[in-house]
Amino acid sequence: MNALTLDVRNVTKRYGDGETAVTAVRDVSLAIQPSEIVLIMGPSGSGKTTLLSMMGALLHPTAGTIRLDGTALSDLSERQLPPIRLRQFGFIFQDFNLLSALSILENVALVAELAGSKRKAAREKATAILTELGLGARLDFLPEKLSGGEKQRVAIARALINDPALILADEPTANLDSKIGHEIMRLLRRIAKEQGRSVVIVSHDQRIRDIADRVLWLEDGRFKDVITMTTDPVCGMTVERDRAVSVERDGEAFYFCSKGCREEFLGRLRSEDMGGCRSAVLQRAGSVFAHLASGARDGHASD
């Protein structure tokens, strides 16, 4: 595995022409360093998946350049890209995308064989990785026999089999429960730090921020300069602090997705006041707040 740097410069992706044209990503720049874990967050339709697809050479940008260790991926033809995707990138998707007819061992080994490994060597390597990921007893299982977490670990093994420098993960925890999602994230962090691979994750899942070296906020196809996210203490929804309905109590600000949540919050405070437990409520609410990310125009700001 080589330590490669992915450099995204002024990339734009536009779908369609004329009045019906939709710009999914606008003039985005970003550099990924070896061993770095970058989390790209943003609301639905903000262009996260489109950006990740371009970074993984699945999509050509309309404008701008994407360089992998100096090679301009955006200038290569579709015919030249498969070998790069095969050897330089490891993909992990929300839906796992395992081949239903193959056992998990074959799913992983196949990708190594496509990259030129001999069958025996591919199977041995796949066995080793799957075993390391705790799936050694299930090598001959079909994907349909596995749990969501196990499927995602198979997808991670498949992403690792060709020793890629970059792992690109699109909503890797979306179909997993909280515990398994954390497990998968810790696994990705270990892979990044112990094996020196860069990991780019696109997700709505705020829990992932714990493992990220850098968190970026993409909205309307652009990285926002500064964005602070917080959690509505009533409904738990992630809200943008600058746009949220807020209330201040005892010198601390609380943010809500709607006036309804704010009223409910104030109502609870009043009832707790009568019970003499007001400070306990505020403490509880404060404990779930998450001041998330401050992004920068060039994608270099950190959390």
Added chain:
Amino acid sequence: MSATWLLARRNLLRSRARLAVSIGGVALALTLVLALDAIFEGVGRQLTAYVDRSGADVWVAQSGVRNLHMVASWMPAATTDAVADVDGVALAEPILYTTDSMSAGDERGWAYVIGLTPDASMGGPWDVVEGTDRPGPGEAVIDRRFAQRAGVGLGDRVPMLGREFRVAGLTEGTASLVNSVAFVPFDDFAARRGGEPAISYVLVRASAGTSPDALAERIGTSVDGVAVQTTAAFGLAERKLVLDMSGDVISIMNVIGFVVGLAVVALTVYIATLALRREYGSLKAFGAPDGYLYRVVLAQAGMSVVAGFVAAVAITAALSAIVPRTGVNLDLAIAGASLVKVAAVAAVIAALAALLPIHQIARLDPVIVAREGVST
């Protein structure tokens, strides 16, 4: 097993019902072609069985006559001696021949009626199962299957050539779907033709060291007014006549079989590819080259067609074993040429059936895996 065959085989086996439909459809379509070929090959062999088993190396007929079916050959009796005098002829024997109806009870059929000289060593019945192989005056040797169906046996009388003959022998292997062969005395046959000193064919055996081809050529140049062919060429001409008469039917059935097979395989491979569209998209995203995916689809189509072909051969072989036992005068013979033809048809079906799915894969955008959501 390579990655291509592994994935193709597993994809095929994933949906056993679809695989069964695919293989069954191909088998049915190819059986249509193969069985029809086998029927015509079998009929052809039955029709030329008399020629093939005559024991002659060369057949001499009236000028212009190249076969037995639907022709009359009429030559002077002296032709036999003229042929016998040609260098390289070991033996020359005349036969009389006509096509006539033969009836007994409710059974009525067409027969090649052969007039044999009493001491004939060629042109006689070759597998007599009851009675004599040389009919005496007023006697006939007829096919056993015809005799069974007509309910006649040795000693019973059957009408032919405008008179009745007593059945003196029963033979095997002399019946086909359209006729049988009956043997009567040469003199009885000649008498029914007004006693003319005429013959139909001269059967010739070559002397040791003389090739039939060379002998046929020599007789042709030495004897006037005759058409001379080796037995192999004479049989081939007979078979070709039958195939020419049925060529259109064979062609139509071949086309129907091809179209049905193509439609079934194309549809099932297309549906299978469509069902796995997302998985093919995943493979593209991971970097599988298009060529690999095309090979997987081709291998799937190929495996379906090969399995269908094997099943078709097995079904036709089973038919060829069963049909003769049903009492029908029909032998199915699977010829090597027919197998090659049907295998070629199957290969074309596999290749064409894969075209549409390949086109579908070629257009598949690998980014599909990031945009659509189906859990696997």
